[in-house]
Amino acid sequence: MKALVTGAxxxxxxxLVRRLRGLGWDVTGLGRDPKKLNELEDAGIRPLHxxxxxxxxxxxxxxxxxxxxxxAAFPSPWGNxxxxxxxxxIGARNVARACLENKVKRLVYVSTPSIYFEYASRxxxxxxxxxxxxxxxxxxxxxxxxxEIDRGVANGLAAISIRPRALFGEGDTVIFPRLIRRIRSGGxxxxxxxxxxxxxxxxxxxxxxxxxxxxxPAGTLGKKYNIxxxxxxxxxxxxxxxxxxxxxxxxxRRISCRAAHAVAGILESxxxxxxxxxxxxxxxxxxxxxxxxxxLDISAARNELGYQPNVSIEEGVxxxxxxxxxxxxx
Numbered sequence: 490m491k492a493l494v495t496g497a498x499x500x501x502x503x504x505l506v507r508r509l510r511g512l513g514w515d516v517t518g519l520g521r522d523p524k525k526l527n528e529l530e531d532a533g534i535r536p537l538h539x540x541x542x543x544x545x546x547x548x549x550x551x552x553x554x555x556x557x558x559x560x561a562a563f564p565s566p567w568g569n570x571x572x573x574x575x576x577x578x579i580g581a582r583n584v585a586r587a588c589l590e591n592k593v594k595r596l597v598y599v600s601t602p603s604i605y606f607e608y609a610s611r612x613x614x615x616x617x618x619x620x621x622x623x624x625x626x627x628x629x630x631x632x633x634x635x636x637e638i639d640r641g642v643a644n645g646l647a648a649i650s651i652r653p654r655a656l657f658g659e660g661d662t663v664i665f666p667r668l669i670r671r672i673r674s675g676g677x678x679x680x681x682x683x684x685x686x687x688x689x690x691x692x693x694x695x696x697x698x699x700x701x702x703x704x705x706p707a708g709t710l711g712k713k714y715n716i717x718x719x720x721x722x723x724x725x726x727x728x729x730x731x732x733x734x735x736x737x738x739x740x741x742r743r744i745s746c747r748a749a750h751a752v753a754g755i756l757e758s759x760x761x762x763x764x765x766x767x768x769x770x771x772x773x774x775x776x777x778x779x780x781x782x783x784x785l786d787i788s789a790a791r792n793e794l795g796y797q798p799n800v801s802i803e804e805g806v807x808x809x810x811x812x813x814x815x816x817x818x819x
Contacts, residue, residue: 490514490515490555490556491514491515491516491517491553491554491555491556492509492514492515492516492517492554492555492556492557492558492703493516493517493519493537493550493551493554493556493557493558494506494509494516494517494518494519494557494558494560495519495520495541495557495558495559495560495561495580495584496519496520496559496560496561496562496599497517497518497519497520497525497526497529497534497536497560498518498520498521498522498525498526498529499520499560499561500656500660500661500662500663500692501560501599501653501656501692501695501696502518502520502558502560502561503518503525503529503660504658504660504692504693504695504696505558505560505696505699506518506529506534507532507534508696508700510532510533510534515535516534516535517534517535517536517537517550517554518534518535518536518537519537519538519539519541519550519561520536520537520538520539520561521538521539521540523538526538537550541561541576541579541580541583541584542575542576542579542580542583543583544583544586544587547580547583547584547587548583548586548587548590548591550587551584551587551588551590551591551593552591553591554591554593555593555594555595556593556594556595556596556597556703557584557587557588557593557595557596557597558596558597558599558699558703559580559581559584559596559597559598559599560599561576561580562576562577562580562599562601562631562634563575563576563577563627563630564601564627564663565627565768566625566627566768566772566774566775567766567768567769567772568626568766568768569626569766570626570629570630573626573627573629573630574630574633576630577627577630577631577633577634578630578633578634578637580634581598581634581635581637581638582634582637584596584598585637585638585640585641585646585648586641588641588646588648589641589644589645589646593647594647595647595648595649595702595703595710596638596641596646596647596648596649597648597649597650597651597699597702597703598634598635598638598648598649598650598651599650599651599653599699600631600634600635600638600650600651600652600713601627601628601631601652601653602614602652602653602654602715602785603623603625603627603628603631604620604623604628604631604632604635604652605618605620605621605783605785606621606624606625606628606774606777606778606783607621607622607624607777608624608750608773608777608781609777609781610685610781610782610783611781611782611783611784612782612783612784613784613785613786614715614783614784614785614786615715615786615789616652616712616713616714616715616786616789620632624773624774624777625774635650635713638650639711642710642711647710648710648711649702649705649709649710649711649712649713649714650712650713650714651695651698651699651702651713651714651715651716651790652713652714652715652716652785653690653695653698653716653717654688654689654690654715654716654717654783654785655687655688655689655690655717656689656690656691656692656695657689657690657691657692657805657806657809658691658692658693658805658808658809659692659808659809659812660692660812661692661809664689665731665809665813668728668731669731669735669737669813672728672731672732672735672737672740673737675738676770677728677740678740678742678743678744678749679725679740679741679742679743679744680743680744680746680749680776680779680780681745681746681749681779681780681781683723683725683743684723684725685723685724685725685779685780685781685782685783686721686722686723686724686782686784687721687722687724687778687782687783687784688717688718688719688721688783688784688785689717689718689722689802689805690716690717690718690798691718691798691800691801691802691804691805691808692805693799693800693805694716694718694798694799694800694805695716697796697797697798697799698714698716698790698794698796701794701795701796702714702794705793705794705795706793708793709793709794712789712793714787714789714790714793714794714796715785715786715787715789715790716785716787716790716796717784717785717787717798718798718800718801718802718805719787719791719798720798720801720802721782721784722802724779725740727802727806728740730806731806731810734810734814735810735813735814746776746780746781749771749776749780750773750776750777752771753769753771753772753773753775753776754773756769756770756771756772757769757772757773
């Protein structure tokens with residue numbers, strides 16, 4: 490089977506192309522990082538340097554493909570709206586249109602549960618639950634991107650979407666590495682009461698979900714599915730484990746949610762005025778994510794896709810820490 494994976498030089502896309510290659514697929518990895526594209530080529534994966542914001546490049550990339558996995562996105566927690574819009578919305582529009590034009594068998598789109606987030610706890614969120622006003626440029630543009638996919642479906646595109654929560658694992662450059670940097674610097678206070686629970690998803694489980702989407706029944710087309718490990722964890726207990734494993738002091742200093750939110754708001758206002766608007770050391774989004782509880786209902790994915798998280802949080806964290814220590818020897 491022939492497949493194109495966008496965002497193949499990223500965390501999820503890279504894991505997916507390697508899995509597909511291992512399964513014997515004829516896979517093309519589209520990305521913009523020349524070094525990582527070379528690594529894909531060394532692994533027997535056809536590399537393609539292309540920009541999803543460019544309609545003609547996307548159209549050419551999709552030609553003769555049977556399946557397209559659209560993993561590419563601009564996922565930063567902070568940044569200029571236009572950067573998010575071009576990568577997330579225009580990118581999704583170009584991919585959806587190219588898939589229609591080239592009559593691909595199926596498009597599998599990677600969205601985000603960030604569209605559920607608000608400055609409060611939300612538990613067992615279902616795909617059909619009312620959506621709040623997006624609280625970040627990332628969430629806002631990914632919601633618009635879903636609408637682009639929906640328009641394609643209305644025009645006959647065979648597409649299905651997933652909303653995977655907080656990906657982690659070997660090769661992660663975002664969630665755990667950002668936490669570890671803050672832990673190492675001693676600049677990570679406990680926000681709130683430290684009892685909040687969150688969903689995480691081990692990378693291999695997300696790849697499993699993507700493969701299930703590629704071959705799911707026709708009744709799943711046009712739908713969106715929450716994906717997580719289905720085993721919420723206390724985030725601050727997990728941080729304590731990371732500290733203990735890596736021999737760093739556990740966070741001790743506490744800041745109330747209200748105080749942290751107020752400080753973050755001030756920092757956001759100040760940093761917005763700085764040229765190129767660098768990311769503040771604390772944002773209201775990061776405060777909310779680290780102090781509120783947030784879990785997903787994944788029953789639809791279990792029942793309709795046959796999704797089953799095969800790697801537990803315990804095992805996944807162990808694998809990540811082993812990889813991290815090998816990569817960062819002291």
